[in-house]
Amino acid sequence: MLHEFMPHAFTRPTRPQAASVLSLGQVWVDVMMDVNEMPPSGGFSVSQAVNATIGGSFRVLQAASRMGSPAKHAGIIGNGMWGTAVREALAHNGIDHIGQDRLDSDTGFRLVLNDGEHKTFIATYGAESQGDVSTFDAIEPRVGDVVHISGNTLMDHSSSGIEAFFARTALDPDDRPYTLVINPTNALELVSEQLLENVVLARPIWSCNRQEAHTLAERLGVPLSDAKKFTVGGAFDEAMEDLCGSLGETLRAPLILRAGSHGAWVREPGGAVTHVPGFPVKSVHTRSAGACHTGAFCAMLAQGWSMLDAVHIANAAASLAIERNIAGVPDCPDRQDALALAEGHGQGKGE
Numbered sequence: 001m002l003h004e005f006m007p008h009a010f011t012r013p014t015r016p017q018a019a020s021v022l023s024l025g026q027v028w029v030d031v032m033m034d035v036n037e038m039p040p041s042g043g044f045s046v047s048q049a050v051n052a053t054i055g056g057s058f059r060v061l062q063a064a065s066r067m068g069s070p071a072k073h074a075g076i077i078g079n080g081m082w083g084t085a086v087r088e089a090l091a092h093n094g095i096d097h098i099g100q101d102r103l104d105s106d107t108g109f110r111l112v113l114n115d116g117e118h119k120t121f122i123a124t125y126g127a128e129s130q131g132d133v134s135t136f137d138a139i140e141p142r143v144g145d146v147v148h149i150s151g152n153t154l155m156d157h158s159s160s161g162i163e164a165f166f167a168r169t170a171l172d173p174d175d176r177p178y179t180l181v182i183n184p185t186n187a188l189e190l191v192s193e194q195l196l197e198n199v200v201l202a203r204p205i206w207s208c209n210r211q212e213a214h215t216l217a218e219r220l221g222v223p224l225s226d227a228k229k230f231t232v233g234g235a236f237d238e239a240m241e242d243l244c245g246s247l248g249e250t251l252r253a254p255l256i257l258r259a260g261s262h263g264a265w266v267r268e269p270g271g272a273v274t275h276v277p278g279f280p281v282k283s284v285h286t287r288s289a290g291a292c293h294t295g296a297f298c299a300m301l302a303q304g305w306s307m308l309d310a311v312h313i314a315n316a317a318a319s320l321a322i323e324r325n326i327a328g329v330p331d332c333p334d335r336q337d338a339l340a341l342a343e344g345h346g347q348g349k350g351e
Contacts, residue, residue, distance in 0.1 A: 003272050003273070003274040003275070004274070004275050004277075005266075005274050005275060005276040005277065005308055005311075005312060013303055013304030013305055018070075018144075019069070019070075019142070019143075019144035019145050019146065019302040019303070019304075020069060020070040020071065020072055020142070020145050020146075020302065021060075021061065021064035021069050021070070021071050021072070021145070021146045021148060021295070021298045021299055021302050022072045022074050022098070022139065022141060022145055022146070022147050022148065023057040023060055023061050023071075023072070023073055023074060023075065023147075023148040023149075023150070024074045024075060024136055024139070024147065024148065024149045024150075024153055024161075024162065024165065025056060025057025025060065025075060025148060025149060025150030025152060025153050026056045026057060026075050026076075026128040026129060026150065026152045026153055026158070027054060027055070027056045027057055027058045027073060027075055027077070027086050027090075027107070027128060028054075028055055028056050028082070028086075028107055028108045028109055028110060028126065028128055029052060029053070029054060029055065029082045029085055029086065029107065029108075029109040029110070030052070030053050030054070030055035030109070030110050030112055031050065031051075031052050031109055031110065031111050031112065032050070032051045032052070032053065032112040032114060032327070032328070032329075033047040033049070033050050033111065033112065033113050033114065034047055034048045034049040034050075034114050034115075034116075035047050035048070035113055035114065035115050036048070036115065037115050038113060038115050038118070038120060045113075049327070051327040051328075051329070052085070053327075053329050054085065054086055054089040055110060056128070056150065056152065057073065057075065057148065057150050057291075058073075058086070058089060058090070058095075059291030059292060059295065059330075059332075060148055060150070060183075060291045060292075060294050060295035060298065061073055061090075061093070061095045061295060062093050062095070062295065062332060063291065063292045063293075063294070063295025063296045063299070063317065063321075063332035064295040064296070064298050064299040064302075065093050065094050065095055065299075066093075066332050066333065066334050066335065067295070067296045067299035067300065067313075067317065067332070067334070067335045067338065068299060068303065068334075068335040069146075069298070069299035069302045069303060070096070071093075071094070071095045071096070071295075071299075072095065072096045072097075072098045073090060073095055073096070073097050073098065073099060074098050074099040074136060074139045075099045075128055075131075075135075075153070075158075076099055076100045076101070076102055076127045076128050076130060076131055076135065076158075077097060077099065077100075077101055077102070077107055077127060077128070078101075078102050078105045078106040078107040078108075078126050078127030078128070079101070079102060079103045079104070079105070079106060079127075080105075080106025080107070081106065082106050082107040082108065082109050082126065083106050083107040083126075083127065085107075086107050098138070098139065099135075099136075099139075100131075100135060100138075102127040102130060105126055105127040105130060106126050106127060107126045107127050107128055108123065108124045108125045108126030108127070108128055108129065109123075109124055109126070110122065110123045110124070111123075111124075114328075125156070128158075129152075129156040129157060129158060130156075130157055130158075131153075131156075131157050131158030131160070131161045132157055132158075132160055132161060133160040133161055133163075133164045134161065134164070135158055135160075135161030135164075136161045136162070136164065136165040137161075137164070137168075139165065140169075141169065141177065141178035142177070142178070143177040143178070144177075144178070144179075144302065144304075145177075145178040145179070145302065146178065146179045146180075146181060146298040146299075146301050146302045147178050147179070147180050147181070148181050148182075148183075148294065148295075148298055149162065149180070149181070149182045149183075149204070150182075150183055150184075150185070151182075151183065151184035151185030151187065151188060151191070151212070152185060154184075154188075154191045154195055154196075154199065155185075155187060155190045155191055159191070159192070159195055162195070162199075163195060163198060166198055166199075166202055170202045173201075173202055173203040173253075179205065179301055179302075180202060180204035180205065181204060181205045181207060181294065181297070181298055181301070182199065182204045182205070182206055182207070183206075183207045183208065183212070183290065183294050184206070184208060184212045184215070184216055185212060186211050186212055186215050187215075188212070188215045188216055188219055189215065189219065191219075196219060200220070200251060200253075203251070203252060203253040204253060205253065205254040205255075205256065205301075205307075206251060206253060206254070206255045206256065207256040207258065207290075207293070207294050207297065208255070208256070208257055208258065209257075209258050209259070209288070209290055210240070210243070210257065210258075210259060213243055213244075213247055213255075213257050214243075216247065217243065217246070217247050217250075220247075220250050220251075222246050222247050222250050223246060224243070236259075236262070237262075237275070240257055240259060240262070240265050241265055241273050241275070243257060243265075244257040244265035244266070244267050244273045245267060245273045248267035248268075248269075248273070249267075252269055253269060254266070254267070254268045254269065254307060255267045256297070256311055258290060258293055259278070260278060260289070260318075261278045261279065261280050261281055261319065262278055263275060263276050263277040263278035263315055264276045264278070264293075264311050264314075264315060266307065266308060266311055268307065274308060276308060276311045276312050276315060277315070278315045278318075278319065279315060279316055279319035279341060280319075281319045281320075281322050281323050282322075282323070287325075287328060287329050287330060288330070289318040289319075289321045289322050289330040290318075292314075292317055292318050292321040292330050292332040293314045293315070293317065293318040294314075295332065296310075296313060296314040296317035296318070296332065296338060297310050297311060297313075297314040299335075300313050300314065312342055313338055313339060313342045315342070316338045316339075316341040316342040317332055317333055317338040318330070319341065320332075320333040320337055320338060320341060321333060
């Protein structure tokens with residue numbers, strides 16, 4: 001059964017905006033290079049533009065901060081050129097670093113080659129991925145806080161720190177004082193069976209795009225719809241509803257299935273799938289607005305909004321982020337602009 005979310009006059013939460021958004025994800029630097037064509041092995045290519053931005057969970061925290069919630073980065077930052085860039089970006093956006101520092105290693109970076117049709121990624125891992133079982137020992141979420149975990153943190157040495165954090169703070173999902181939000185990656189096949197089982201048993205709120213949801217479903221043995229239904233001209237909405245329903249039932253946890261301007265499909269345990277419409281916008285970005293959506297959603301939860309209202313506001317924030325992109329990177333709006341669009345008082349240029 002599908003429910004359609006009907007935009008309405010929001011009942012604004014009365015909770016004081018003291019609860020924080022904490023990210024246990026990784027932050028690195030993205031060096032984006034526009035090229036006419038991808039160079040072959042041993043070949044040569046000239047870049048027309050180079051843009052260095054802070055990537056990873058930074059975009060989630062930046063969005064949470066702009067949406068009015070205290071934002072805190074609990075991951076590791078290194079010592080060097082890239083680590084300095086990360087620290088400056090966090091400070092500029094009012095994001096506190098409450099995680100560990102490494103003096104013997106710099107933060108890593110990703111080289112992103114974009115020829116207009118495809119993007120090729122080359123990663124150099126640094127301090128952000130060099131955690132251990134003690135990485136998050138000092139992290140103590142308070143009542144009402146929202147803790148964000150990205151899929152990257154589940155795939156390297158920091159994963160042992162995530163397992164220890166779960167064992168210390170998330171043993172009983174029904175008696176957890178904070179809210180746990182996880183957005184996985186397409187590389188979930190690299191996550192160990194034991195860790196994936198522990199994450200599923202923690203029953204977080206899962207926020208996925210279609211590709212991430214497909215990968216997660218395959219790992220969990222969830223039957224998938226015909227891939228043709230997800231194409232233009234196919235039964236896209238029906239396929240998204242089916243995927244959200246079947247995956248959400250297996251997870252026994254809240255699931256958000258994002259689809260850009262198509263909006264999001266949401267399933268809460270024991271309930272029907274609800275479609276929360278998106279906001280049409282011109283596709284002029286080269287990076288996904290998923291991090292903005294996740295950060296805005298986390299901020300709204302920390303401020304006491306309902307899950308469906310939080311998704312609706314996050315849809316608006318992501319739409320505006322794409323419209324206001326900087327060099328192809330979506331740039332999250334502030335809380336006032338996102339709420340205005342969500343409540344029907346603002347119009348995007350792409351509408």
